[in-house]
Amino acid sequence: MIQLTRAEEDHVKAVHSLSAGDKAFTKDIAERLHTKASSVTVMLKKLAEKGLVKHEPYYGAKLTVKGQAIALRLVRKHRLWETFLVHRLGFGWDEVHEVAEQLEHVSSEKLVERLDEYLGHPAFDPHGDPIPDKDGKVKERLTVPLTRCAIGDRVRVVAVKEPSDTLLHLLDRKGISIGMLLDVTARQAFDGSLELREKNGRSYMLSAQVAEHLHVEAASARRVEKT
Amino acid sequence: MIQLTRAEEDHVKAVHSLSAGDKAFTKDIAERLHTKASSVTVMLKKLAEKGLVKHEPYYGAKLTVKGQAIALRLVRKHRLWETFLVHRLGFGWDEVHEVAEQLEHVSSEKLVERLDEYLGHPAFDPHGDPIPDKDGKVKERLTVPLTRCAIGDRVRVVAVKEPSDTLLHLLDRKGISIGMLLDVTARQAFDGSLELREKNGRSYMLSAQVAEHLHVEAASARRVEKT
DNA sequence: CCTGTTTATTAGTCTCAACTAATTTTTATT
DNA sequence: AATAAAAATTAGTTGAGACTAATAAACAGG
Numbered sequence: 001m002i003q004l005t006r007a008e009e010d011h012v013k014a015v016h017s018l019s020a021g022d023k024a025f026t027k028d029i030a031e032r033l034h035t036k037a038s039s040v041t042v043m044l045k046k047l048a049e050k051g052l053v054k055h056e057p058y059y060g061a062k063l064t065v066k067g068q069a070i071a072l073r074l075v076r077k078h079r080l081w082e083t084f085l086v087h088r089l090g091f092g093w094d095e096v097h098e099v100a101e102q103l104e105h106v107s108s109e110k111l112v113e114r115l116d117e118y119l120g121h122p123a124f125d126p127h128g129d130p131i132p133d134k135d136g137k138v139k140e141r142l143t144v145p146l147t148r149c150a151i152g153d154r155v156r157v158v159a160v161k162e163p164s165d166t167l168l169h170l171l172d173r174k175g176i177s178i179g180m181l182l183d184v185t186a187r188q189a190f191d192g193s194l195e196l197r198e199k200n201g202r203s204y205m206l207s208a209q210v211a212e213h214l215h216v217e218a219a220s221a222r223r224v225e226k227t
Numbered sequence: 228m229i230q231l232t233r234a235e236e237d238h239v240k241a242v243h244s245l246s247a248g249d250k251a252f253t254k255d256i257a258e259r260l261h262t263k264a265s266s267v268t269v270m271l272k273k274l275a276e277k278g279l280v281k282h283e284p285y286y287g288a289k290l291t292v293k294g295q296a297i298a299l300r301l302v303r304k305h306r307l308w309e310t311f312l313v314h315r316l317g318f319g320w321d322e323v324h325e326v327a328e329q330l331e332h333v334s335s336e337k338l339v340e341r342l343d344e345y346l347g348h349p350a351f352d353p354h355g356d357p358i359p360d361k362d363g364k365v366k367e368r369l370t371v372p373l374t375r376c377a378i379g380d381r382v383r384v385v386a387v388k389e390p391s392d393t394l395l396h397l398l399d400r401k402g403i404s405i406g407m408l409l410d411v412t413a414r415q416a417f418d419g420s421l422e423l424r425e426k427n428g429r430s431y432m433l434s435a436q437v438a439e440h441l442h443v444e445a446a447s448a449r450r451v452e453k454t
Numbered sequence: 455c456c457t458g459t460t461t462a463t464t465a466g467t468c469t470c471a472a473c474t475a476a477t478t479t480t481t482a483t484t
Numbered sequence: 485a486a487t488a489a490a491a492a493t494t495a496g497t498t499g500a501g502a503c504t505a506a507t508a509a510a511c512a513g514g
Contacts, residue, residue, distance in 0.1 A: 007471060025491080026491070026492055027490090027491060035471090035472070035473090036474085037491070037493085038472090038492080038494080039471070039472055040492090041492060041494080042493090042494090045493095057479090058478090058479055058492055059480090085338070088345060089341040089342065091341070095337070098335070099337075099338055102333045106326065107329070108325070110322070111326055114316040114317060118315060118316055232501085234500080234502090252461080253461070253463085254460090254461060254462080262502070263502080263504085264461075265465095265505095266501070266502055268464080269463090269464090269502095285462055285508090285509055285510065
């Protein structure tokens, strides 16, 4: 198991999350890492030499199998730490990203496995994103953005995608959280905003922008997770 | 609160632990950090400019008040993490130093305070070393090396000083741990080795080298700690 | 008190990972 | 198709933090 520098790990992870199915582009990686395109190019060349990345100059980068494995281990660590921070230390879900970003670079196989065990092998993190297991396997779920739902649907909130601190803060304010069971009661024609109702009668108004980030599954589907 | 690099933090901590009361020497710092004296000199100059260290060339270094505060925060973090690893994740006390060394550099005020709370504000770490509180205060105890004890003394093991992995491993093998109540039953004239007996009748033989590292307090003194 | 040894410092080099500026390639627009 | 705009790469600097080699200061033994 090769030991990478922090910068190398950051780049591998960025390529991973920016190359959904396809390639990641230099500019986007630079933006993600708050760095410049030229620095990224150099790093991609280095990672290509190490066999972690396939880099086609001017056409983007994707991970090799080896790179994938490393990225998944980093994602695993990141999400386990987020889970720890929220479920054990009582952090708000809008406060954990930064810290987990640091913790994920601590290198100790044993630490990760013990932490996983301590948390009860959670399958999803506090934002609803799947946590890869020791072998990089993730529990897939069929989820759709709330915007895709029809009036009358009964759904369960299972994830917040691209969870910026401001979005999470807004959801906290409105009282929306992972696991909630909601009925879609109305959609405004003017702005696409949604009205939702909980079985206890409480109702919620969400803008289309917010609803786009909330992923749900049909309420009938049984939940897989429980941390 | 100035943000230091990892190397800077390591040097501050090294000066702290090597300058017990007095000064820390370049050579010793270098040895501690697995680096060379020349590198240390350069770093000391830098830390002196930042006002964290008083460096008298050729005569060693000591921390300023500012440097002290930083060192104590690092020690606090290190020992809290060690406690977490042992008491929550079930690590052996001989396995935690390396990992805590990494974790102590994670910078998040909130994380440290939450962790402290989660662990129940422990006053001592798994090796018996005191954990500075938020304000850098440590609970002092009057302890002596086991070698200083007389035949017939009843003592409680409270700390393992300079706990190398090999020493801790040996103690594990012999079944010696923090908190044990022991009677000093004999001392061999030939090599200074000690014989000790537990109230349950089990007896232990410890070499003088080992006994030197085991710090104890008179058994009558009530224990301060409980994690 | 001199001299060899130990310890520290200075000077100069190297690697990593960032940067800016200049150049090249691709893409988009007329 | 020509050219402007956008994106990527290359070249050359910089700073941090390590290193080696050379020099300087402090110390210890005779």
